[in-house]
Amino acid sequence: MDSYRLPASTRIGHVHLKVANLPRALDFYCGLLGFELITTYGQDAAFISAGGYHHHIGLNTWYSKGAAPAPANSVGLFHTAILYPSRQDLARALQRLQQANYPITGASDHGVSEAIYLNDPDQNGVELYVDRPHDQWPRHADGSLHMYTRPLDMPSLMNELLP
Numbered sequence: 001m002d003s004y005r006l007p008a009s010t011r012i013g014h015v016h017l018k019v020a021n022l023p024r025a026l027d028f029y030c031g032l033l034g035f036e037l038i039t040t041y042g043q044d045a046a047f048i049s050a051g052g053y054h055h056h057i058g059l060n061t062w063y064s065k066g067a068a069p070a071p072a073n074s075v076g077l078f079h080t081a082i083l084y085p086s087r088q089d090l091a092r093a094l095q096r097l098q099q100a101n102y103p104i105t106g107a108s109d110h111g112v113s114e115a116i117y118l119n120d121p122d123q124n125g126v127e128l129y130v131d132r133p134h135d136q137w138p139r140h141a142d143g144s145l146h147m148y149t150r151p152l153d154m155p156s157l158m159n160e161l162l163p
Helices: 022-031 089-101 153-161
Strands: 017-018 035-041 045-049 057-060 080-083 105-109 113-119 125-131
Touching: 017 113, 022 045, 022 057, 035 105, 089 113, 089 153
Parallel strands: 017 057, 080 125
Antiparallel strands: 035 045, 045 057, 105 113, 113 125
């Protein structure tokens, strides 16, 4: 294999999810998480984003209308990760989930980031997270990243909402 590497500015632009019920998925992604509906494609697909981008997430029922969730122990997407611009924004998202009594499946400190995990109504995994500044990422003695999974300090996160 050659030594080609993607340019450092490369980004993953969007994810497209198969859902069983489009209005239910829109209630979750737009109503609860706060994405904006950009456009629909007939009655079977919708494109949503943050900040007016053409779409960060596509939702469709083309092959999945009324279908059961995929088995947890099968191949497929583990989760979609949604990067928040600040720790305070992540705290606001957590507050909305708590106010809606929406179940959270986990909350972790990974050293490089802090994350909250949940499932959408179709049991697609969703990670809401914020990166720490690069200069705060933990490193091993050889300079390589030291990522880990520790419990998220939820009280500290929620303190971001205090005046």
